[in-house]
Amino acid sequence: MGISEKTRAQMQESSWIRRMFEEAAALSAEHGAENVFDLSLGNPLLEPPPEFRDELLRIANDEAPGTHRYMPNGGFPETRTAVARGLAVDTGLGFEGGDIIMTCGAGAALNVTFRAILDPGDEVVLIAPFFAEYTFYVDHQGGVPVVATSHDDFQPDMESIRAAITDRTRAVLINSPNNPSGAIYSEATLASLAGVIQEAEARFGTEIFLISDEPYRKLMYTDDPYPFVFPHHTRSVVATSHSKDLGLAGERIGFIAVNPGYTDRGEFIDAVTFANRTLGFVNAPAIMQRIVAKLQNVTVDVSEYRQKRDFVYSALTKMGYECVEPQGAFYMFPRSPLPDDQEFIRLLQSKLVLTVPGVGFGTPGYFRLSFCVEDRVLEGALPGFEAALAEARG
Ligand SMILES: Cc1ncc(COP(=O)(O)O)c(C=O)c1O
Known part of the structure; x- marks a missing residue:
């Protein structure tokens, strides 16, 4: 009882990003926050102008x-x-x-x-x-x-x-x-x-x-x-x-x-x-x-997000990830190297890299990473991406 069945079901369905958030907290407690690379959230990094x-x-x-x-x-x-x-x-x-x-x-x-x-x-x-x-x-x-x-x-x-x-x-x-x-x-x-x-x-x-x-x-x-x-x-x-x-x-x-x-x-x-x-x-x-x-004519410095986009797109495609180059926003949506995107994001998670499965966006077979994070986090995530891809390819 308590909350409605409908809300309970919707919360279950929508829990991906929240689950990642909780995973990040648990992994940080275990391995130290500096060793966990959380690319799951779309929280704008740049401060207001x-x-x-x-x-x-x-x-x-x-x-x-x-x-x-x-x-x-x-x-x-x-x-x-x-x-x-x-x-x-x-x-x-x-x-x-x-x-x-x-x-x-x-x-x-x-x-x-x-x-x-x-x-x-x-x-x-x-x-x-x-x-x-x-x-x-x-x-x-x-x-x-x-x-x-x-x-x-x-x-x-x-x-x-x-x-x-x-x-x-x-x-x-x-x-x-x-x-x-x-x-x-x-x-x-x-x-x-x-x-x-x-x-x-x-x-x-x-x-x-x-x-x-x-x-x-x-x-x-x-x-x-x-x-x-x-x-x-x-x-x-x-x-x-x-x-x-x-x-x-x-x-x-x-x-x-x-x-x-x-x-x-x-x-x-x-x-x-x-x-x-x-x-x-x-x-x-x-x-x-x-x-x-x-402030209708003012915007954060988009060139900072562009540099991050260039960095992560170039690094991941060089490794062999298949991805359409993002033209805007601060996310990338590569194809999952495993047919099951949830299995792949769990593999990434075992390398301390957190992303969101495509199923959360109505598109299984992909995963989303957010590049509106500190450069240190993007750079730190790369070895995990490389190792997960190698493992996925067997
Ligand atoms: C595509 C899209 N629409 C809407 C929103 C909601 O944003 P807000 O309500 O903060 O404007 C978001 C937030 O991430 C979004 O990514």
């Missing part, structure tokens, strides 16, 4: 009355306007403050969006590999996740998406740059995806949202412009946060941006604002809203 601290101090020293009170549930108008201005520059589209809702991170942004659009039993198409929490977000808001697949380069498989869409589909959720693969969905991919969605809308007489989860948008290792969903599908929404691009994961600040070309966006924004309030988020944190309003 200096501008963050400047703004924080400015607000602390110059506290206007009401700084800590409630504000409109969608956020401070000046913050929403600042975010809209940044997006208008980045996309060339006419974003206004009213198209933005401030949220407690991307996780909350996705939950309130699903709450606003899903009736019980409605379906959301996810594309594997995907961030493990998605299935729970959809389920918590009464929906049913339906999983489509990707090709070997981690670009989505359009045939699989076409087959996954039904008359109950209310949204297709994408994530680019992708956790866990680091893939960035190209402009051509987004155009094809929008085509598949629009063809299904016509076939079923329904409306389908394209939701893009973009917390890694500013962590890219290519000079190409970021391919946005907005030009491809009018019913499109971005959910994102400053957890990674400003290193503020613990502060819970993000936003939803609705395509300015979506004609029913007024009602959508009202629904999302209502969901933000009644799911108990109420509003995004006040001080963080004031700070990020000033």
